[in-house]
Amino acid sequence: MISYDHSEEEFFDYFNRYCVGFILLANKMKSIKLEYQLANAFSNLSCRLKFEISIANLENLTTDEKVLVNKYFYNSQNSTGSGFVSFIYNSQRSDGTDFRKIHSFIQHYEFAKRTLNGMIKKLLPDDCIIEIEDLSGEPLFIYADRFLFDTEQKHYDRALDKRYEEQYKTSFEFDIYTHSKLLTSALNYSTHEFSHTISDKMLQQTGYRSTEEIRRYVLENNIPFEVPKYSTTINAINIDEESLLGSLQRNELPRYSELQKKIIIKTIEERQNERKAKNKFLNNLITKSGYKIGDVILILEDNWKKKIYEIGIIKDFDINYDNRLKIHYTQLKVNLEETKNSSKSVTQKEVTGILKSSKFEELKLQRVPKDKTELFFFLKKNI
Known part of the structure; x- marks a missing residue:
């Protein structure tokens, strides 16, 4: 009825x-x-x-x-x-x-x-x-x-609370009543330096029933976390890995089974070990290349069978999909200043010339070369 x-x-x-x-x-x-x-x-x-x-x-x-x-x-x-x-x-x-x-x-x-x-x-x-x-x-x-x-509920049913929990792994009431608290608490960590974070969504996928338990633990134990910007609802929080790991290792957790606790610790430790291995591999690639952040590079891009040269300054390094060195750089303006455009990336095989950062600074003080065109010919001459 x-x-x-x-x-x-x-x-x-x-x-x-x-x-x-x-x-x-x-x-x-x-x-x-x-x-x-x-x-x-x-x-x-x-x-x-x-x-x-x-x-x-x-x-x-x-x-x-x-x-x-x-x-x-x-x-x-x-x-x-x-x-x-x-x-x-x-x-x-x-x-x-x-x-x-x-x-x-x-x-x-x-x-x-x-x-x-x-x-x-x-x-x-x-x-x-x-x-x-x-x-x-x-x-x-x-x-x-x-x-x-x-959930595209065109014809809304009553008592969809369980459907909500299945969809988001947290209860409707919890999301409502912790929304403001999460936003306020996150502000307390606005100056915290987050080296590495892990989301509550990822932790939930490792074996937890809901993100509600994770968020409650983070709030109660004052663990630094971030709320992603430009999101109306809080779909996930990014938790400081090191702080969470230390807290779990120190505290007894009545709300969590030992198995759940061990799963989180294992997940974080595996991520840390993967980063260590990646950093070691990356450092070896950088050492072999001889490149350093701040060096000036001449890049040859093959754009639709048309060769295009570009000059940039190395800003960072990473590993490419095929385990080769990826070089992130910013382009230089005509007056040899860095552009404010976002950085681009190339592999080592696309770099055809290099000028060490110390030498570049020395040449700039002597105003030789004067502009980007002269720098291009300088790099081509010294390949």
């Missing part, structure tokens, strides 16, 4: 009542504020939509105008009340979160926002202040929206 949802009817009763008041008393309006509230009343979790209004020169209103103000803005006898309209998304009798109801609230709130900024605004005096609270920063809405978008 399908139960009737009163939220939509109550919304339009409430919203239409205020809109009629705005129209009839347009020239008396001083300010209008549209806001939302998250409430927990008698174990019923709800989103509330609410108008806050102020009237200009209330004491100077005529008797008829005061009747209108009371009727449309302050009449507690109205069926919808005078305070707000509620969308209950988790009632005391339900078996979980009704994501459909949260989505419905967002849609109705956005409808109210568009109407207020459109038709209603045109009727109001120019000095009437309209303030609309934004939903985009509220964790309840951004995590519910993410879930419904990612």
